[in-house]
Amino acid sequence: MSTLFQDVRYGLRMLAKNPSFTVVVVVTLALGIGVNTAMFSVVNGVLFDPLPFPEADHLVAVHGSKPNFLRGSISYPNFLDWQKDNHCFSAMALYRGTGMSLTGLGEPERLRAEYITSDFFTILGVKPVIGRNLAQGEDGIGAAPTVLISEGLWQRKFGASRDVLGKTLSLDGRGLSVIGVVPASFHLDSVIAGAMDRDVYVPIGQWGNNALTVRGAGLGLHAIARLKPGVTIDQARSDMSVVTQSLAQVYPDNDRGLGATIDPLKESVTGRVRSILLVMLGAVGFVLLIACVNVANLLLARSAGRSQEFAIRAAMGAGNWRVMRQVLVETALMAFLGGALGLVMAAWGTHSALAALHVDLPRAWAVGVDAKVLLFTLGISIFAAILFGLAPALKITRPDLVETLKEGGRGGSGTRHRIQSAFVVVEMAMAFVLLIGAGLMLRTMARILNVNPGFEPHNVTTFSYAFPPALAGSSAETVRAACRQLNQKLASLPGTEAVSLSWAAFPLGNEDDENFWMEGQPKPPSAYEMNWTLTYVVEPGYLKAMGISLKHGRFFTEQDNPHSPPVVVVDEMFARKFFPDQDPIGKRIHLNNTDQLAEIVGVVGHVSQWGLDSDEANPLRAQLYHAFGQLDDAPMKLSASGIGVVIRSSVAPAALIGSIRKATGELSSDRVVWGFESMDEIISDSLASRRFSLMLLGAFAATALLLATLGIYGVLSYLVGQRTHEIAVRMALGAQKRDVLRLIVGEGMVLALAGVGFGLVGGLALTRFVSTLLYNVQPTDPLTFITVSILLAVVAVAACFIPARRAAKVDPLAGLRYQ
Amino acid sequence: MEPTTQSKPPAPGNGGTNGHTLIHLDGVTKVFFTDEVETHALSGIYLDIRRGEYLSISGPSGCGKSTLLSILGLLDSPTDGKYTLNESPLEALSISDRTRIRNREIGFIFQAFNLIGDLTVYENVELPLTYRGMPGSERRQRVQEALERVGMSHRVKHYPAQLSGGQQQRVAVARALVGKPSIMLADEPTGNLDSKNGEAVMELLRDLHREGATICMVTHDPRYADFAERTVHLFDGRIVEETRA
Numbered sequence A: 001m002s003t004l005f006q007d008v009r010y011g012l013r014m015l016a017k018n019p020s021f022t023v024v025v026v027v028t029l030a031l032g033i034g035v036n037t038a039m040f041s042v043v044n045g046v047l048f049d050p051l052p053f054p055e056a057d058h059l060v061a062v063h064g065s066k067p068n069f070l071r072g073s074i075s076y077p078n079f080l081d082w083q084k085d086n087h088c089f090s091a092m093a094l095y096r097g098t099g100m101s102l103t104g105l106g107e108p109e110r111l112r113a114e115y116i117t118s119d120f121f122t123i124l125g126v127k128p129v130i131g132r133n134l135a136q137g138e139d140g141i142g143a144a145p146t147v148l149i150s151e152g153l154w155q156r157k158f159g160a161s162r163d164v165l166g167k168t169l170s171l172d173g174r175g176l177s178v179i180g181v182v183p184a185s186f187h188l189d190s191v192i193a194g195a196m197d198r199d200v201y202v203p204i205g206q207w208g209n210n211a212l213t214v215r216g217a218g219l220g221l222h223a224i225a226r227l228k229p230g231v232t233i234d235q236a237r238s239d240m241s242v243v244t245q246s247l248a249q250v251y252p253d254n255d256r257g258l259g260a261t262i263d264p265l266k267e268s269v270t271g272r273v274r275s276i277l278l279v280m281l282g283a284v285g286f287v288l289l290i291a292c293v294n295v296a297n298l299l300l301a302r303s304a305g306r307s308q309e310f311a312i313r314a315a316m317g318a319g320n321w322r323v324m325r326q327v328l329v330e331t332a333l334m335a336f337l338g339g340a341l342g343l344v345m346a347a348w349g350t351h352s353a354l355a356a357l358h359v360d361l362p363r364a365w366a367v368g369v370d371a372k373v374l375l376f377t378l379g380i381s382i383f384a385a386i387l388f389g390l391a392p393a394l395k396i397t398r399p400d401l402v403e404t405l406k407e408g409g410r411g412g413s414g415t416r417h418r419i420q421s422a423f424v425v426v427e428m429a430m431a432f433v434l435l436i437g438a439g440l441m442l443r444t445m446a447r448i449l450n451v452n453p454g455f456e457p458h459n460v461t462t463f464s465y466a467f468p469p470a471l472a473g474s475s476a477e478t479v480r481a482a483c484r485q486l487n488q489k490l491a492s493l494p495g496t497e498a499v500s501l502s503w504a505a506f507p508l509g510n511e512d513d514e515n516f517w518m519e520g521q522p523k524p525p526s527a528y529e530m531n532w533t534l535t536y537v538v539e540p541g542y543l544k545a546m547g548i549s550l551k552h553g554r555f556f557t558e559q560d561n562p563h564s565p566p567v568v569v570v571d572e573m574f575a576r577k578f579f580p581d582q583d584p585i586g587k588r589i590h591l592n593n594t595d596q597l598a599e600i601v602g603v604v605g606h607v608s609q610w611g612l613d614s615d616e617a618n619p620l621r622a623q624l625y626h627a628f629g630q631l632d633d634a635p636m637k638l639s640a641s642g643i644g645v646v647i648r649s650s651v652a653p654a655a656l657i658g659s660i661r662k663a664t665g666e667l668s669s670d671r672v673v674w675g676f677e678s679m680d681e682i683i684s685d686s687l688a689s690r691r692f693s694l695m696l697l698g699a700f701a702a703t704a705l706l707l708a709t710l711g712i713y714g715v716l717s718y719l720v721g722q723r724t725h726e727i728a729v730r731m732a733l734g735a736q737k738r739d740v741l742r743l744i745v746g747e748g749m750v751l752a753l754a755g756v757g758f759g760l761v762g763g764l765a766l767t768r769f770v771s772t773l774l775y776n777v778q779p780t781d782p783l784t785f786i787t788v789s790i791l792l793a794v795v796a797v798a799a800c801f802i803p804a805r806r807a808a809k810v811d812p813l814a815g816l817r818y819q
Numbered sequence B: 001m002e003p004t005t006q007s008k009p010p011a012p013g014n015g016g017t018n019g020h021t022l023i024h025l026d027g028v029t030k031v032f033f034t035d036e037v038e039t040h041a042l043s044g045i046y047l048d049i050r051r052g053e054y055l056s057i058s059g060p061s062g063c064g065k066s067t068l069l070s071i072l073g074l075l076d077s078p079t080d081g082k083y084t085l086n087e088s089p090l091e092a093l094s095i096s097d098r099t100r101i102r103n104r105e106i107g108f109i110f111q112a113f114n115l116i117g118d119l120t121v122y123e124n125v126e127l128p129l130t131y132r133g134m135p136g137s138e139r140r141q142r143v144q145e146a147l148e149r150v151g152m153s154h155r156v157k158h159y160p161a162q163l164s165g166g167q168q169q170r171v172a173v174a175r176a177l178v179g180k181p182s183i184m185l186a187d188e189p190t191g192n193l194d195s196k197n198g199e200a201v202m203e204l205l206r207d208l209h210r211e212g213a214t215i216c217m218v219t220h221d222p223r224y225a226d227f228a229e230r231t232v233h234l235f236d237g238r239i240v241e242e243t244r245a
């Protein structure tokens, strides 16, 4: 033990004696361990940690499954039957996000709201801070109006006073009585992928949407449930299929072909980012390997310089093991220092990096350093120490005596550098693979940005608008008039070129769909056997506001009103799918929701609904437009509580926001405007997770390139130092400076090219793991492979050039004298 | 050893170059400045070396033999004085020109052989020709000839570490003569060899001289000095005596 202590003391002294060497090694290790710890803490928080609910593995997400659409919504009547008929869940709850205007408590403001059924919080085991959860029956239509509010809203609006219970909150003009406060520790994105935390939770019965009672309505309702103890997810699936099949018998019109999709809640919440995060974890693993190889090479170089020290130690009777232990102790000390520094970097850097990258990472709040992360860091530090310490330690215990002696006589010198050269090749190959990954992401991004979204995003402003709550109770005519007034007010703003209100689906945003069948055909027995299309409700100005092209026929006009015959406009995709080889104009279709027969009057260009990169993959692409002016009374009244607006302007969207606020304020001080976003921003946001993977992989690849460059530079510098004598001999024999430059750079290039060669093989083998993250780019994209090869070669030449220059400056005489 | 006669600057006319003179040193001095100490390694060397001559330089340690050889070999330049090789003055040449002349006109044989460990025997001998940009086929022939000349043609694929000292020095001699230089400079070529191998190398040099090579060799060993036609004795940076075999 005391000898070990001696070793440690001596090791520390050695580290202190070569501060620059120690700093380089420790910082390199800290970089490698730091990014790994950071990435692991993200993966750990997001993917590995269980959801923060009691017995979270019993929680599942439940969706309605239709042919072609595995995770669709569940209608309220079906949900009630599922809840009643199943034997596998101890409870089920429905949810749906929405927005509501809060009035009567200072400035009117828009709140994030979630409609829920009674068991929502009990399933999750979330207990209110004060008050209570919803009781059974309180969620039904016609039940007393109640609401749960978030701890944040409670503090902001009520100063966290217990008096809040029983108080009435005016939401969309209706009074709801506060029954409980949801703790701030509850995050909705642990239940719904990517969901923002809500301000209020409202029983679904308070929605006031007549379609709620329609069995065939798709209102975007989804469910969570808790498995009964001992019930497996497969048992739940078969139980639910019995339930849905018997419902299909009873309600063939609506429920034929309808099933239930059940996923573990964890998977449903994090599935979206799973592959990205795992690819990133793999990528940082490479960075660590490169860092270790670099350090190993530095140590090898140094051990060569210390061979005399070791020889003396051996001569004084130190056994192999004793000498090796000394080296291992120093190695462990460096790994420990590197790990500690890496941990500090990760702990401080991760959150700021996530914030700087503007990532909408689910459960990002769960990212942090916990015992598992500490264990991981310790683990990789030890792993790193073994990895970078092994080669030098072995080198010392197996000194090649004959070779060493021959070297004294200027004999062979090649073998010693072979390990180092091999290491450089490995580094280069790994950097190559990471660069390929980043390059493929970059190409993907370029491909996506080149996708024509079908609209002209520049100078288009979108926002949401809620009329004063008082309007909610008025007649459809009054709402219609208010909408017209809003449109005119906005159209009169300076710089405005076109305005349209928008309802239902919106490109890269809301989704809404409906079913129809062709005129002259019998009505299909169930909605799921009808044709299926995305549905947009817009005003005449929409085409110009969005910059969508008109292909045939006409778009809507002011003359399309509730009193004129119902008309619709379809997109090219719709026309091609449902009217192949025919002119759709003049054809009529039966709309299932409204039971109307509508005439197709125009065909417009297709727009990206699902995302620039994912539109083609979606089965639902046909697009159908309704005239806002022809909207039925019921949905028209609903639109008062929140409607979308699109404006094309000659000025930048940011410059328009102020005047929009002012102008709408003149219409009514009780209105709420929120969610200003330009179409350019919407596109950019839709690519956020792509950008996240691109930037992250890019950063890792850059780190890898830097380390590999340092590696090749370090090894060549070392070799040049070792070979001063040889270079002097060559110069004495007539080698010019350029010959020496060529010699050293050439040797670097051999290493770099070998690295590129192995990298090519590795890249071809590994890029298929990122293929799910690519778009219109092959994992073997030749352009990427060629560019990265050239980039790496150029960087390697640059790295070789400095030691090569130094070699060319060798004074042959001095080099020869130094024997 | 006491110097018996003081060497004098040769009389004008005697020191001028003529067709037979390969090298002409005229008052060459070399001063090293280190740590505020001036070392006068050479103080006024007047020396002619004729084509085909076998000259040996001897003297006590530190008298300037290696320094003189470095200047002759264009590895170093004199602090003062004139150096004329093949009737052309070398003072104003660029480093690159000096390198080129060194490559073509000078062949080196070192005490420590100075073969390059990573290169085979063949490649070591080929090196001076490579730097001359000679075409491959011609290089092959020359290297073959040179290795045959020193009796090492059966070892072309070996690495220096696989050869004995004597063999290594013979390869080094092959490397010195492969470029057909005007002069071969040897600094203690037998210093790292046992007497048997040393003698073999000396005999090789004598044979080369008989075939017409110009050789200038530094040696401590009086036996080997006798191989040369002429020996100059150096003391304290000056030529103090000349003896002829």
Ligand SMILES: Nc1ncnc2c1ncn2[C@@H]1O[C@H](COP(=O)(O)OP(=O)(O)OP(=O)(O)O)[C@@H](O)[C@H]1O
Residues within 6 Å of the ligand: B032, B033, B034, B039, B040, B041, B060, B061, B062, B063, B064, B065, B066, B067, B068
């Ligand atoms: N680069 C240098 N810097 C300073 N002094 C030098 C340098 N090279 C040689 N000298 C000095 O010049 C003098 C002559 O050295 P040189 O190497 O020519 O001696 P030498 O005759 O070859 O000796 P030896 O027989 O031991 O090889 C010595 O005093 C030496 O210390």
Ligand SMILES: [Mg+2]
Residues within 6 Å of the ligand: B065, B066, B067, B187
């Ligand atoms: Mg000497």
